[in-house]
Amino acid sequence: MVDLSKHIKLTSNFYKRKTELLAKDLLGKILVRNISNKLLAGRIVETEAYLSNNDEASHSFRGKSNRNKVMFNSFGLLYVYQIYGIHFCCNVVTGNVDEGSAVLIRAIDPIKNIETMSLNRFGETTLSHKNLVNLTNGPAKLCQALAINLNENGTNLLGDEIYILDSHNISNIKIVQTTRIGITKSKELRLRFYIKDNSFVSKK
DNA sequence: TACTAGATCGGCT
């Protein structure tokens, strides 16, 4: 059982690093969602970097728009977007003002208040084995489990609503770096990172 | 297991 009180919230300095490096360093950290003082939490096990330059798959590639403007803020914010009209995905903004880069959180390993996540996802607190894995093994799935939607777009991760905790005892994890999933452009870039052998990674 | 369609919205090419 993970005791969240033993973990320290990541500070501004943590987010101030190269996008690819942040994508890798976020693995193992604990994403926390505070809903009226009930904490939902999960360990980040899969991420993808979306860059500000030469990355056609990045939302920022064609400049600032109403949808992606949060991406062009300074590091440490949450960028939430709607995809296919029905799903939401969340990112950690990286870089300085007007850069336009972010890290997509693709999967988490649920730690705390799994029943509430299940309620958010499936409308019931009991989970079959199949639905346990299905709970948070994808970018839109974890947003639904954590009740993150466009209302949370632009949330500052240094605040108390949504934040990320440091982790310890993860020095032994193995990290795999490979190409990103679900995109048609810039497919060759190896900007996806995941924790080897974790069952919540969305796809091998 | 493997493919397919359908859901449904906003920002462009």
Added chain:
DNA sequence: GCCGATCTAGTAG
């Protein structure tokens, strides 16, 4: 009009 950083339910093998 077209298409996407997705997911689910359905069908076929």
